[in-house]
Amino acid sequence: xxxxxxxxxxxxxxxxxxxxxxxxxxxxxxxxxxxxxxxxxxxxxxxxxxxxxxxxxxxxxxxxxxxxxxxxxxxxxxxxxxxxxxxxxxxxxxxxxxxxxxxxxxxxxxxxxxxxxxxxxxxxxxxxxxxxxxxxxxxxxxxxxxxxxxxxxxxxxxxxxxxxxxxxxxxxxxxxxxxxxxxxxxxxxxxxxxxxxxxxxxxxxxxxxxxxxxxxxxxxxxxxxxxx
Amino acid sequence: xxxxxxxxxxxxxxxxxxxxxxxxxxxxxxxxxxxxxxxxxxxxxxxxxxxxxxxxxxxxxxxxxxxxxxxxxxxxxxxxxxxxxxxxxxxxxxxxxxxxxxxxxxxxxxxxxxxxxxxxxxxxxxxxxxxxxxxxxxxxxxxxxxxxxxxxxxxxxxxxxxxxxxxxxxxxxxxxxxxxxxxxxxxxxxxxxxxxxxxxxxxxxxxxxxxxxxxxxxxxxxxxxxxxxxxxxxxxxxxxxxxxxxxxxx
Numbered sequence: 001x002x003x004x005x006x007x008x009x010x011x012x013x014x015x016x017x018x019x020x021x022x023x024x025x026x027x028x029x030x031x032x033x034x035x036x037x038x039x040x041x042x043x044x045x046x047x048x049x050x051x052x053x054x055x056x057x058x059x060x061x062x063x064x065x066x067x068x069x070x071x072x073x074x075x076x077x078x079x080x081x082x083x084x085x086x087x088x089x090x091x092x093x094x095x096x097x098x099x100x101x102x103x104x105x106x107x108x109x110x111x112x113x114x115x116x117x118x119x120x121x122x123x124x125x126x127x128x129x130x131x132x133x134x135x136x137x138x139x140x141x142x143x144x145x146x147x148x149x150x151x152x153x154x155x156x157x158x159x160x161x162x163x164x165x166x167x168x169x170x171x172x173x174x175x176x177x178x179x180x181x182x183x184x185x186x187x188x189x190x191x192x193x194x195x196x197x198x199x200x201x202x203x204x205x206x207x208x209x210x211x212x213x214x215x216x217x218x219x220x221x222x223x224x225x226x227x228x
Numbered sequence: 229x230x231x232x233x234x235x236x237x238x239x240x241x242x243x244x245x246x247x248x249x250x251x252x253x254x255x256x257x258x259x260x261x262x263x264x265x266x267x268x269x270x271x272x273x274x275x276x277x278x279x280x281x282x283x284x285x286x287x288x289x290x291x292x293x294x295x296x297x298x299x300x301x302x303x304x305x306x307x308x309x310x311x312x313x314x315x316x317x318x319x320x321x322x323x324x325x326x327x328x329x330x331x332x333x334x335x336x337x338x339x340x341x342x343x344x345x346x347x348x349x350x351x352x353x354x355x356x357x358x359x360x361x362x363x364x365x366x367x368x369x370x371x372x373x374x375x376x377x378x379x380x381x382x383x384x385x386x387x388x389x390x391x392x393x394x395x396x397x398x399x400x401x402x403x404x405x406x407x408x409x410x411x412x413x414x415x416x417x418x419x420x421x422x423x424x425x426x427x428x429x430x431x432x433x434x435x436x437x438x439x440x441x442x443x444x445x446x447x448x449x450x451x452x453x454x455x456x457x458x459x460x461x462x463x464x465x466x467x468x469x470x471x472x473x474x475x476x477x478x
Binding site for chain 1: 286288289291292313357359362364365389390391392393397400401404405406407
C-alpha cells in the first residue's frame with residue numbers, strides 16, 4: 001500500500017473509532033442515568049439481579065460477547081428476528097450494529113460511576129429541595145446533576161476510553177468493512193497480523209498519545225476528590 | 229499382575245536397547261489445521277511414544293511469539309512465506325521446510341441446495357453478504373479474492389464482502405447465517421470424505437495459487453529427537469491419510 005493510501009485508511013479508521021465512541025458514550029449517559037438512579041435509590045428485590053446483569057460485560061471475554069451478539073442478532077437469532085420485524089434489517093456488519101454492541105460492552109463503565117455518585121449524595125439535598133417545592137425533575141437538574149459532576153466526568157471518560165479500545169466485539173460482529181466497521185483497534189490488529197509492524201507502531205503510538213492527552217486535559221480541568 | 233504389568237520389564241528392555249526415550253515436543257499449529265493435527269498427535273504418540281503438545285493460533289501471531297522467545301520446537305504454518313521468513317531470521321533449522329498440506333477453497337452455505345455444483349449462485353448475485361477471510365492476513369482470503377477476480381465478479385461482489393480476520397471467523401459469519409455465502413476452507417465443512425452440512429462447491433484449484441502450508445523445525449527444537457520425529461511423522465502414509473480425510477489435498 002502506498003503511504004498516502006495507508007494514511008487515508010488509518011485516518012478513516014481513527015474517525016470511525018471516535019464516532020463510535022462518541023455516539024456510544026452519549027447513548028450510555030442518556031440511558032444509564034435513569035438506570036443508575038433507580039439502582040441507587042431502589043429498595044426493590046430486583047436491585048441485585050439488575051446490578052449483576054449490568055456488571056456481566058465485565059466478566060465475559062469481549063470476543064465471546066461479540067460471538068453471541070453475532071449469533072443472536074443474525075437472521076436465525078431472536079435479536080435478528082426482532083430487528084427484521086421492526087424493519088431495521090440486520091445489525092451485524094453495520095455501524096449501527098457496532099453501536100449496539102459497544103453500548104452493551106461499555107454499560108458497566110458508565111452506570112457504575114453514576115450509581116456511586118448518586119448513592120454518595122444521600123437523602124439530605126433531595127429532602128431540602130423537596131421542602132422548597134422543587135419538582136422531582138427540577139431537583140434532578142438543579143441539585144443532583146451539579147453535585148454529581150465528578151461521577152459524570154468519570155463515566156464519560158471511562159465509557160469513551162473503553163469503547164475506543166474495544167476490539168473483540170467489533171471484530172466478531174463488524175466484518176472489517178472499511179469506512180463502516182473498520183475501527184482503529186481492528187486496523188492495528190490487521191497490521192500486526194500482516195507483520196506490518198511499522199504501521200502498527202505508528203497507529204498504536206498515535207492512539208496512546210492522543211488518549212493520554214485527552215485524559216490529561218480532562219483531569220487537569222476537573223480537579224476532583226480529595227481536596228474538598 | 230495384569231498382562232500389561234508383566235510386559236513392562238520387556239518394554240523397558242526394548243526401550244533401553246533401542247535408545248528410545250519418550251520426549252515431549254512443543255508444536256505451534258495454524259488454527260485451520262486444528263482437527264487433523266489433534267488426530268495426528270494422538271497417532272504420533274501411539275506409534276513413537278513421543279508426546280506432541282499443541283498450541284493453536286494464527287500464523288502471524290505465532291510468528292510474533294516465536295520471534296520473541298516462545299518455546300516452540302516445530303511450527304506448522306498456514307502459508308509458505310512465514311516459515312521461509314523464520315529460516316531467514318535464523319530462528320528455524322535451514323533445510324527442514326516442507327509442504328505438509330495443501331488447502332482447498334470451498335464456496336459454502338449452511339443451507340442445503342443453495343450452492344450448486346458449478347458455483348453459479350455467485351454469478352446470480354442473489355445474496356446480501358459473502359464472507360471471506362481478510363486477503364492481507366489469510367492465504368484463504370487471498371485465494372478467495374483471486375478466484376473472484378478470475379471469475380470476473382470482483383466489481384459486482386466487492387460491496388457485499390465481509391472480512392473475517394481469519395478463516396475461522398469468516399466461517400462464523402456464514403455458519404451464523406449473517407452472511408448467506410462464504411469462501412471458506414474445505415477442511416471446515418468436510419468430514420469422512422464429504423461436505424457434512426449445507427451445500428458447497430469446491431473451487432477448482434486452477435482458479436487460485438495453490439494454498440500450500442509449510443512446516444519447519446525451529447532452532448529451539450534442534451536437539452530434541454521428538455521434534456525431528458514429528459517432522460518425519462508428518463510425511464508418513466498414516467499422517468497423509470489423516471490430512472486427506474480432513475479435506476486437504478497433497
